[in-house]
Amino acid sequence: MRAEGIPASPGYAEGPLFDLDQPPASYKAKASAEKEQAALVSAIGKAVGRLAALVETADGDAAGILEFHIAMLEDDALSGPALAAIGSGQPADVAWRTALDSEIAGYEASDQDYFRARAADLRDIRDQVLRALSQDSEAVAPPGAILYGDDMAPTRFLETDWSEGGGIALRSGSTASHVAMLARSRGVPMVVGLGDEAETLTGVALLDAEHGRIIFSPSQAEIEAFRQSASSFADRLGAAKTFLTEPAVTRAGTAVRVQVNIAYPSDVDGIDIATCDGVGLMRTEFLFGKTLPDEETQYRAYRKVLEWAGDKPVTIRTVDAGGDKPVPGFTIEETNPFLGLRGIRLSLKRRDIFRVQIRALLRAAIHGNLKVMFPMIATPEEYSQAAALFAEEEAALAAQGVAHRLPPLGIMVEVPSVALAPEDFADVAFFSVGSNDLTQYVMAAARDNAAVAHLNTARHPAVLRLIAAITAFGRAKGIPVSLCGDAGGDPAAIPALIEAGLRDLSVAPAQLAMAKAAIADVAV
Amino acid sequence: MSASAEATVLITHAVGLHARPSVKFTKLAKSFAAEVEVAVAANGPWFDAKSIVKVMAAKAPKGTMLHIRAKGEGAAQAVKALVDLVQRDFDEDADHARSA
DSSP states (O other): OEEEOEEEEOOEEEEEEEETTOOOOOOOOOSSHHHHHHHHHHHHHHHHHHHHHHHHHOOHHHHHHHHHHHHHHTOHHHHHHHHHHHHTTOOHHHHHHHHHHHHHHHHHTOSSHHHHHHHHHHHHHHHHHHHHHTTOOOOOOOTTOEEEESOOOHHHHHHSOOTTOOEEEESSOOTTSHHHHHHHHHTOOEEEOOOSOOOOOSSEEEEETTTTEEEESOOHHHHHHHHHHHHHHHHHHHHHHHHTTSOEEOTTOOEEEEEEEESSGGGGGGOOGGGSSOEEEEOOGGGSSSSOOOHHHHHHHHHHHHHHHTTSEEEEEOOOOBTTBOOTTTSOOOSSGGGSSOTHHHHHHSHHHHHHHHHHHHHHGGGSEEEEEETTOOSHHHHHHHHHHHHHHHHHHHHHTOOOOOOOEEEEEOSHHHHHSGGGGTTOSOEEEOHHHHHHHHHTOOTTOGGGGGGOOTTSHHHHHHHHHHHHHHHHHTOOEEEOSGGGGOTTTHHHHHHTTOOEEEEOGGGHHHHHHHHHTOOO | OOOEEEEEEEOOSTTOSOHHHHHHHHHHHHTSSSEEEEESSTTOOOEETTOHHHHHHTOOOTTOEEEEEEESTTHHHHHHHHHHHHHTGGGOOOOOOOOO
C-alpha cells in the first residue's frame, strides 16, 4: 500500500520503518512537592546540557535551532507555570506536560505557517525534559531507517545517524519546519502530509521524496521500479554539477536560456555569471521594507547587479507590493489582497512612489543591459500608462542633463487575461510568465494556503495551455517570452514547459545545475 | 534616577520576531539593567523583552510595528540598541526570499 504526501526534501530512501511515536517511558513520582520541583529543575538542566553538547558539533541552521531551544528552556517563564502546579499537588511530569501543551496549543492556533511550525519545536522541548525526568534514553533508529511518525523533533534529526542513508516520512509535518530545513541542507529525503491512512509500522518501506510518496510492504516489482528511479535521481544529482558551467541544450539540440531569479543585490555575490544567461527576475520588494526607498538607494542596488552581469541582460521587476507582500505606508489593507491593489495596480495609484523607482531605473540603465517589467498587468491600458510614466521621467532627466537610458519595457504574464487575449499586448518589448501567480489565478488556489496546495500546480493542462498560447503569440510577433516562476526550476515541470514552447527559463540560483540537467534530458 | 524611553520599529525580517531573531533580541535585552517590554500594539499588552517565551508569544510577523519601552538605568540605550537590531534584520542573512 502507498500514501501520497508533499515532498519537503528531495531524494529516495529504502529501509526499515522506525516508529517515531513510541510512548515515552514512565516517570516515578517523588515524595514531596519540593522534590518534584527539584526533579523538574534538574531535568531541564539536563536537557539544556544535552542540547549544549549538540550545539558544539552542529553547524549554522542546526546550531541556531538548538540555541533557540536552549533559550526557551532557560527562560523561567516556561517552567514557572509547571513549578506552580507542582506546588499545588501535581507530579512533575504531569505539570510540565500540561504547561507545555498549553504553550503548544497557542502555536498550533496561529494562522501563520511559520508559527504553527514552531509547535514541533515546543513538543521537542517538552519531550526532551520528559525524557530527562524519566531518565530513559529512547530507542535509537537503526542506520538507514525511514523515520515515520506524526511529526518529528529537530533534536531527533540531529541525534540520528544519516551516514547510511534513511529518510523521514511524516503523517502531518510541514515543509516550513526546522526539520525540513535541516533535511534539505543535509540532503536527507523527507515527505510530509502523508495522512492517517497508513497504519503499517513494520517492515521495509520505499520513500520517494522526489514526488512525495511512500510505499509500505512493497512488491518485488515496486522495489525494482523504485530502485530505478532512485538511481536515476542520484545520476541526475551527480551529473547536474557538470552541467552548471555549460549552456543548456536539450537532447534534440535545442538551446534553452537559463537565467537566475534574485531577491537581493547581494544574491549575485555567490553566483558565477558564466553559469547563467543573465538575471530573468530581480525583485525590488527588498527595497520597500523599513521605509520607502529614496532614488539613490535604488539606483545603487540596480547598478550593482547590472555591473555584475556585464553585457548579459538583467530584468528588473518594478515593485510588486500587495498580495502577500504588504508594505506599511504603501499598500492598502484589503480583505482579499491577492485580488486587490497589488503590483502595477498599486504603483499606478501611488505614482509619486512609482516615479522615484522609474528615475532610479532610467539612471541605472546606462550601467548594463537592463530590461524592466511590470507585475500584475491585466489590461493594455495599465501597460501604456506605466510606459508613459517612463517617457515623462525620461524627458525630465534629459532636460536636467542627467545620464540615463530608456530600457525595453515588458510585462509579467500572471493575470490570465493577458495569456487569453495576448493580441492586446503586441507592443510590449517582452513577456515573462510568472507561473506561481498565473497558476493560483487559473486554479483559484491561493499560493499561501497549504490546504489547496494540491491544486497549485503549473503542470495542470489549463496552465500549460495558457503558457503555450502566450509563447506562440510571442513567436508570431517576434516578442521574446520567458518564465520566471518556481516551475522553471522544477525538473518535473521543465519538460512540459519546453514542450509548451518556452526557450528561456529563470530559476533560483541553487536550482541552476539541476534545471540545466533536466533540460538536457528533454526530447524536444 | 529613573529614566524611561519608548520607540516603535517596523519588523522587516522575513519571518518576523521568531525563533533565532527572538534569541538575539532577548539576549540583547538582558544585557541592560533597565526593565524592557515589547508590544505589537501601542496600547499593549506589553511583554517582558527579556523572556523569549513571552517575546515569542507576542507573535510578531514581518510587517509588524513593534513597540519597545524601557524604564530604569540605561533605558534610552536599551531601546536604541533593540531598535537597531530589528532594523538590521537581526543580522541574519535575508535567505527567505519571496517567490515570483
